[in-house]
Amino acid sequence: MTARSTFYLTTPIYYVNARPHLGHAYTTIIADAMARYRRLAGDDVWFLTGTDEHGDKIAQAAARAGVSPQAYADEISSAFRAAWGALGITHDDFIRTTEPRHQKVVQAILQALRDAGEIYLDKYGGNYCFGCERFYTDKEIVDGKCPDHRTPLTYIEEENYFFKMSKYQGWLIEHIERHPDFIRPERYRNEILGFLRDPLQDLSISRPRTRLEWGIPLPFDDKYVTYVWFDALINYVSALGGPGDARFEKFWPHVQHLIGKDILKPHAVYWPCMLKAAGLPVYTHLNVHGYWNIGGGKMSKSVGNVVEALALKDRYGNDAFRYFVMREMAFGLDAAFSEEAFVGRLNADLANDLGNLVARATTLLAGFGTDGDVGASDAGDQAVARAAAEARRLVDAAMEEFAFQRALAEIWACIGAVNRYVDATQPWALAKDPARRGRLARVLLTLADVLQWLGIMLEPFLPDAAAKIRAAVGDARAPRLDAAVVGRLQTIPTVEKLSGLFPRIEEKNVDEQAAKAPAGVGRITIDEFSRVELRVAEVVAAEPVPKSKKLLKLTVSLGEEQRTMVAGIAEHYAPADLVGKKVVVVVNLEPAMLMGVESNGMVLAGSADGKLAVLTLDRDLPPGAKVR
Numbered sequence: 073m074t075a076r077s078t079f080y081l082t083t084p085i086y087y088v089n090a091r092p093h094l095g096h097a098y099t100t101i102i103a104d105a106m107a108r109y110r111r112l113a114g115d116d117v118w119f120l121t122g123t124d125e126h127g128d129k130i131a132q133a134a135a136r137a138g139v140s141p142q143a144y145a146d147e148i149s150s151a152f153r154a155a156w157g158a159l160g161i162t163h164d165d166f167i168r169t170t171e172p173r174h175q176k177v178v179q180a181i182l183q184a185l186r187d188a189g190e191i192y193l194d195k196y197g198g199n200y201c202f203g204c205e206r207f208y209t210d211k212e213i214v215d216g217k218c219p220d221h222r223t224p225l226t227y228i229e230e231e232n233y234f235f236k237m238s239k240y241q242g243w244l245i246e247h248i249e250r251h252p253d254f255i256r257p258e259r260y261r262n263e264i265l266g267f268l269r270d271p272l273q274d275l276s277i278s279r280p281r282t283r284l285e286w287g288i289p290l291p292f293d294d295k296y297v298t299y300v301w302f303d304a305l306i307n308y309v310s311a312l313g314g315p316g317d318a319r320f321e322k323f324w325p326h327v328q329h330l331i332g333k334d335i336l337k338p339h340a341v342y343w344p345c346m347l348k349a350a351g352l353p354v355y356t357h358l359n360v361h362g363y364w365n366i367g368g369g370k371m372s373k374s375v376g377n378v379v380e381a382l383a384l385k386d387r388y389g390n391d392a393f394r395y396f397v398m399r400e401m402a403f404g405l406d407a408a409f410s411e412e413a414f415v416g417r418l419n420a421d422l423a424n425d426l427g428n429l430v431a432r433a434t435t436l437l438a439g440f441g442t443d444g445d446v447g448a449s450d451a452g453d454q455a456v457a458r459a460a461a462e463a464r465r466l467v468d469a470a471m472e473e474f475a476f477q478r479a480l481a482e483i484w485a486c487i488g489a490v491n492r493y494v495d496a497t498q499p500w501a502l503a504k505d506p507a508r509r510g511r512l513a514r515v516l517l518t519l520a521d522v523l524q525w526l527g528i529m530l531e532p533f534l535p536d537a538a539a540k541i542r543a544a545v546g547d548a549r550a551p552r553l554d555a556a557v558v559g560r561l562q563t564i565p566t567v568e569k570l571s572g573l574f575p576r577i578e579e580k581n582v583d584e585q586a587a588k589a590p591a592g593v594g595r596i597t598i599d600e601f602s603r604v605e606l607r608v609a610e611v612v613a614a615e616p617v618p619k620s621k622k623l624l625k626l627t628v629s630l631g632e633e634q635r636t637m638v639a640g641i642a643e644h645y646a647p648a649d650l651v652g653k654k655v656v657v658v659v660n661l662e663p664a665m666l667m668g669v670e671s672n673g674m675v676l677a678g679s680a681d682g683k684l685a686v687l688t689l690d691r692d693l694p695p696g697a698k699v700r
């Protein structure tokens with residue numbers, strides 16, 4: 073593992089015009105998992121979040137509510153604080169842009185830039201959207217309307233202050249080209265390089281107080297307040313006390329930002345130019361995630377929007393919520409959020425794979441005790457140790473790139489290997505044979521090691537479950553990544569039984585649906601047929617389902633999304649024959665557990681006289697294409 077020392081991670085500051093929802097929670101949860109992981113690795117970590125509180129929208133919302141803008145901001149800001157408290161977020165600081173410590177640094181930077189000739193006053197006329205609080209250029213306007221709000225724009229002419237952003241265009245392009253992972257994943261880097269092919273405009277950084285009172289006054293002209301982005305972005309600097317402060321000097325050179333793709337341009341273009349002009353180092357990485365799409369599936373009545381999605385944490389628990397959002401979204405891409413998918417993950421990965429392993433291992437250790445000599449390790453024991461070491465290495469590589477989904481998949485690959493180890497070694501059978509006492513003790517020792525390993529490795533992702541596992545194996549040490557080694561224990565520790573770590577959620581809706589299904593075939597209407605969502609899928613991986621003669625586990629791509637589908641075709645196709653094939657699948661089937669593997673959809677195949685053929689295309693179409 074690479075030696076590390078100092079790490080500074082920020083979430084965006086959330087605008088107080090909305091209450092906390094899934095979008096905010098996802099960004100904050102992955103930031104928390106990253107901060108926890110780097111602390112586990114022994115780094116000196118500073119983790120910042122907070123709220124953005126100025127601007128027209130806040131002033132207007134406060135007026136509607138009949139309260140002062142400050143009182144309005146106070147209320148929503150504390151709702152964010154409360155939400156992060158309830159989610160167990162471990163931020164080191166929470167900044168608010170209405171705090172004096174922030175205003176002081178914003179004004180100091182503005183004054184320095186004005187003194188250096190980086191800010192000038194100019195007349196500006198343009199089409200303004202009050203909803204977006206910004207002017208739109210002719211090129212951006214769609215049918216004379218705001219491209220976001222689709223509402224008519226207002227032509228405004230006024231004097232404003234401008235930041236000479238245009239002069240940094242060449243520098244910024246070169247910086248991005250020289251640092252390939254400055255903006256990541258790569259799709260967002262390409263998007264910004266594409267944007268920078270057109271001339272970069274100077275940035276309007278002020279609004280007249282006659283129009284907007286709720287903001288930070290310009291230090292050199294109090295007829296104006298600072299415009300939104302110039303105020304908000306500086307929070308990352310002001311929270312550390314600003315240039316000259318010991319905390320700033322220590323953490324700023326190691327800063328990484330984490331954002332959603334909706335605020336890519338201000339972070340990837342305005343912010344580096346502002347920092348460059350102010351003579352401050354730019355961030356090391358801008359890490360950008362995609363959007364959650366809500367809906368789909370029967371339970372969507374209960375999850376119709378992002379606020380209801382976040383409420384699932386109260387029904388199923390923080391750890392399950394954290395696991396689902398990190399496991400379901402490939403970092404940088406969009407993902408779908410549905411309660412069905414949530415419950416499917418909870419049952420398959422948490423209740424089944426992890427929960428069963430912990431229950432089996434702790435039951436064996438608590439039941440068969442710690443005495444007796446430990447026999448020599450064999451190839452099976454050593455394979456478990458190797459799987460754990462390999463998983464730790466791959467988790468580390470994944471976390472370096474913010475690939476939370478991959479990190480969890482690696483840990484679960486190891487959990488799968490250990491579950492198979494328990495099946496193969498059959499400790500319950502060993503216990504019946506006094507002559508094999510030494511062998512049993514070796515298996516128990518390996519399982520105790522694995523539990524300690526899980527208690528450490530799961531800490532960033534499932535902090536509550538990890539703490540329970542460490543308590544069950546009597547591991548009172550502060551968890552450290554370098555102690556996550558299977559093969560360290562010399563004697564079997566005293567272990568307490570831990571069952572029901574993640575209780576299974578009964579999918580009663582699935583049965584209800586089955587009961588309602590019509591018995592006969594008969595004719596169906598086109599509407600009934602159109603309820604079956606068929607799509608083209610590309611098989612990206614295929615493997616046999618353990619202990620099943622008929623089933624293959626397929627990983628298929630639907631374009632931006634990947635799914636696992638179990639198909640009863642193992643007697644007709646070798647896994648290698650299927651990889652790369654474009655097939656037709658049903659995508660809106662309820663998930664089903666088949667031999668311990670959750671299937672999310674169905675691959676279509678025809679059969680007759682014992683022969684079977686999977687449906688493929690006679691012309692190429694992209695994965696995800698609709699089939700009718």
Ligand SMILES: [Zn+2]
Nearest residue numbers: 201204218221
């Ligand atoms: Zn707008």
